[in-house]
Amino acid sequence: MKLTFLGTSAGKPTDERNVSSIMLDVRQERGGLWLFDCGEATQMQMQKAKFSLSKLEMIFITHLHGDHLFGLPGVLTTRSLIQNQSELTLVGPKGIKQFIQTVIDISYSCLTYPLNIIELEQDGLVFEDTKFQVETKLLAHRVPCFGYRVIEKDLPPTLNxxxxxxxxxxxxxxxxxxxxxxxxxxxxxxxxxxxxxHGDFKQGKKLAILGDTIPCDASIELAKDVDVLVHEATQEDALEQKAIERGHSTTVHAAMIAKQANAKRLIMTHISPRYSLNDNAKLVNEAKGIFSHTEIATDFATFQV
Incomplete structure (x- = not known):
């Protein structure tokens, strides 16, 4: 599995960062692409990163704020221009079906492929096949917001x-x-x-991608023992009160969650537009004071899970 960040800014795009969108590349494992959140201009970011809409098979939306959602109509309708597209599954909080249907109707658009929409109202298992399962839990934000835990199942042992x-x-x-x-x-x-x-077996990887949230038990549970935790870090530690008031986390909050969850690695994203790329070192160092295996995402950065 590989993660590519298509957008890492909170709230609005900047000259250096687009808004939230993350691509999980599982083409090697199952031949497809999974998209987590879909802020505006996501399809443009996909083109720049050489990700084909034809390979997109699942989209997971954390919550219905615009910086995580407004690119979705473009992605869905542009995909219809590709002939003979397979079914696409869209997972997100309750209300996402109405959002998509409204946009399709008033723009006189159409989808030429089956769109399976799963609306979330509670914690649970949202996907499972022979290779993966995806679990979700409700986080603590101003609106219903879900985090996702992606579990790659262990591969069977080889014969000696x-x-x-x-x-x-x-x-x-x-x-x-x-x-x-x-x-x-x-x-x-x-x-x-x-x-x-029997020889050795390959242990599957575990990944947690969390949406916007203040620190909460659900974050720790989703991130328990994961190989990679993707956590928002909207503000620096000095602006903790501001972050909490708006339903967000700081660099230190993200690091504390990673430490409490025994995650192997933390990647921070959803960075406030107040910070430029020149501030990355400062933000990372704040988190590293709590959790040493911390990195910060930039647009088009790719990480192996």
Whole structure:
């Protein structure tokens, strides 16, 4: 999995940052792209980052504030210009269906592909297949806002071929059964337990992408033991009161959540327009005083999960 930040500004775009949007690239794992939030000009940012709308299969919206939402109509309708598009799933707080339907209706637009809309009203599991599951929890913001926990399922263990050959075992038609850890009987009468020939398994990655929030228990729960936590850090520590009043977190808040959740890595985003890129070092250093494995996102920055 790879994360690319398409927009990292809070509230409004600046000369250096577009508003909130993050692309999770799971093309290697399942052939698609997952978008988290969709601020204005997201489709332009996608073009610059060489992400094709044809590969977009899921969009997760944290909340219905404009800086996280206003790029969505353009993304959805432009995707209709691509022939033979597959179904797209849109997940977001209750009200997102009305928003999309209203925009489509009054702009005389249409969608040429099935759009599956899942409206969130409570915590729960919003997606699961054989490779991934996505959980969501309600955070603490001025409007209903959800954070997402993406869990890559562990890959099954490989077979230790060298050990099999050493024991003169020809896997042949038994390969699949041995890999599943089943017991098989060989032609020479030997009974073999597949579990005894399992190699290492690859542990799946865990990722938390949180929307706008003040520090809360749900943030810690979503970020528990994740490989990467993406957390807003709208203000510096000196402006804590201002951040809390507006439903936001500071650099220090984000670092405290990462530390309490035992996250391996923190990436801060949703930076107030009051800060330029020249302020990044200061903001990162504030957080590093609490949580050393802290980084700050800039537009088009890519991180391996």
């Amino acid at each position: 071929i060298k050990k099999l050959h050493k024991d003169n075992i020809n896997t042949g038609s038994h390969y699949a059964y041995l890999k599943e850890g089943k017991t098989v009987t060989l032609a020479d009468g030997r009974v073999i337990d597949g579990r005894n020939y």
